[in-house]
Amino acid sequence: MNKKKILIFDDDTATLEVVSIIFQEIGYEVEIAETADHILSVVSIFLPDLILMDINIPMIGGIEATRLLKNHESYHSIPVIFVTAKNDIEKISSRSSADGYLSKPFNIDELEEIVAKLTSGRQTQS
Numbered sequence: 236m237n238k239k240k241i242l243i244f245d246d247d248t249a250t251l252e253v254v255s256i257i258f259q260e261i262g263y264e265v266e267i268a269e270t271a272d273h274i275l276s277v278v279s280i281f282l283p284d285l286i287l288m289d290i291n292i293p294m295i296g297g298i299e300a301t302r303l304l305k306n307h308e309s310y311h312s313i314p315v316i317f318v319t320a321k322n323d324i325e326k327i328s329s330r331s332s333a334d335g336y337l338s339k340p341f342n343i344d345e346l347e348e349i350v351a352k353l354t355s356g357r358q359t360q361s
Contacts, residue, residue, distance in 0.1 A: 240282065241265050242281055242287070243255065266283070270294050284313070285315075289318055302331060317333045317337070
């Protein structure tokens with residue numbers, strides 16, 4: 236059985252490191268990026284089952300990156316979870332077609348639960 240794949244976009248290296256370790260330890264394959272400028276090329280190479288997206292990342296930002304992904308014919312069904320410290324995350328999430336959201340600082344158990352829920356029915360891309 237192939238491992239489920241998670242792609243994480245966050246400019247905070249500590250968050251990237253912690254979340255990567257957590258998901259690798261429970262059996263996911265993880266890829267990380269500090270910017271989402273080339274989201275479509277990164278997604279086409281890694282073919283994730285789910286994306287964790289910080290909203291406040293350099294250059295195009297998480298909202299625009301999510302719109303690019305959700306408007307792409309081949310990748311629109313990949314679930315995106317916003318993980319951010321913004322106060323109006325629920326409104327931003329619904330306007331950007333994100334599939335879920337968590338506020339920073341987040342509860343690890345809650346993050347694992349959302350990821351498991353959104354990846355459980357997906358067929359692995361590789």
